[in-house]
Amino acid sequence: MEEIKNNPLSLQWSLEDFTPASVEDKESLVFMRESVSFWKDGLHRFRKNKIAMSALFIVFLITICCFLVPSFYPYKYEQQMKGSERLAPMQYSKTEQKQIDAGEKVFPHLLGTDQNGRDYMIRVLVGGRVSMTVGLVASVLILVIGSIFGAIAGYFGGLVDMIMMRIVDIIYTVPDVLIIILLAQTLKFPLEALASKPGFAWMQKLGSNMISMFIVFALLYWVGMARIVRSQIMVLKQSEYVTAAKALGAGSGRIIFKHLIVNCIGTLIVTTTLQIPSSIFTESFLSFLGLGVQAPMPSLGSLASAALNGFQTYPEKLFAPAFLIFIIILSFNLLGDGLRDAFDPKLKQQ
Template sequence: MMNKETVIPKDMFVPADIDPSKSEKISKPSLNFWQDSWLRVRKNKGAVISLIILALLIIMTFVGPIITPYAFDTQNTKHNNLPPRIQGLENVHWLSFDGTLTRRDGTEYNAYEVRKVDAYYWFGTDNLGRDLFARTWKGTQVSLFIAFMAALVDMLIGVSYGAVSGYLGGRVDSVMQRIIEVIVGIPNLIIVVLMILVLKPGIIPIIIALGITGWTSMARVVRAQVLKYKGQEFVLAAKTLGASDSSIIFKHMIPNMFGIIIINTMFSIPSAIFFEAFLSFIGLGLQEPNASLGTLVDDGFKSMIAFPYQMIIPSIMIALIMVCFNLVADGLRDALDPKMRD
């Protein structure tokens, strides 16, 4: 027995009443690569919060030493080793901003009242009576400057060297990679000592030492990516159209590696801060009265038991910078890597 044929009414085939001029109109504006990447970054709350924190830290490195009435290098031995004390918060005992210290027997006392000091030091003072608030922000400024310079050298030299090595290949690649192996075999500490013998201890020898050896890891990563892209269709198409080798490297390959370059550059910043802190511990860092986060941690470590705030504050600053840069790097990697698209 056959089923009856279903009859569809003709009124279901009436064309919709749509204005032909708007039928193919694109309501959403087109986005370029960077606009689309920024929208993806905004979805990552950790990266956005870290960007805000880093922006505030960078602003405070310039504003912080100005808003305090004390200079970062001014000594006042009568006010040495004073704990943090902040106006308006000194009566809130549980915040520990009232200027109290604890003796070895466990009793607490107000250092400002005992020593009859009528002043406010927001982060306290060190053993020479210098304001730690001004020194912390000045030290953060110096440490970030060293880190950004190291990252800039890492990006410029490492990306160019690795891209040229991977693209040319053959004997040129072998020679360039042997040079990297020789540089990697030289410890940074030896280079710093040699720089200090030639130059005065300070920022320049540290930057030079990081610039000589810090770019090798970036070069290897970029070389590996270039070897992967060298045989792909867009490179062959550029060659067919007559593009030069430099144009293929810097206009076609490197833009496709922005995600990897940025994540490696971000990781080089905290590594440079740690390296500077290590040099301060062994006496090869910045010299007095200059300050960096490494020198502040080193000074606080010497009196950590009696005055723990002198080491805790710069240590928190280093940890905050490290975490924020890592979160921002992860967010940018997810936004710039085409393989991570939704």
């Protein structure tokens, strides 16, 4: 029997296998994890994502270039220089060359000039600023309207949810380009009258097309956000803290805004970040069709549209705005993917 017990191939249990574990053995099996908040944990996992951090750095760099550089750039986006039409990158006009020969300092045209003698680099930077501003403002409008609409529909449910969701289905069928054209023509004269008043001169620069685009974003593009928030609210409203809030006498408005939407903040941030490149692409597409900002204010889409006429002779005039659109949209998409991986509990790695 002793030989059978000591045989390593034996399937019989030994009494030594049932010896109680010591205190040291128990402590060695305990793995205590530091208690962290939702935001701290999400930011920690976000910083570990090298692709997302690189995208964030690129977005920050583009923002600095588009919003700060034009303020001290030696040329203005509307400034026309005679004799400097369609210059190649780093090329000087005859007048500028004479100034250089005379000992004066002339800042080079980094991307050349357009057909009107305007520096192309500053126009691309200002165009990027316009596109990013439209994307950010449109995303904020979509976030506010879509989250409130979806939260109300998801919380009350029943007949209220059915009516509100049918409204969403109807809005999905509305052609946005047609609405923008109609609004631009309808708002043209009222906006011009309003822009002539003190304090509203900024509306003259944007024009009726751009303002109508903001209105369309507020009217049509929030439906996707509303559906996402509705699905989240329908799950969260079954939670115990919602039942406790109702038992304490909290009203529907307080429960929606103080409890439910707050607990959807991770999803809202991710969805909004992914909505920014979509809004930028929509603005660039509409500006390419001539439905964006009015001249001389540039946009990346309008610059690309104007560069098509001389594409074979001056291809860099198209590559510059197209490349900037590509970089902006790609960076925001990668940033949104990184935020989703960091703040979505379902994708959290154990």
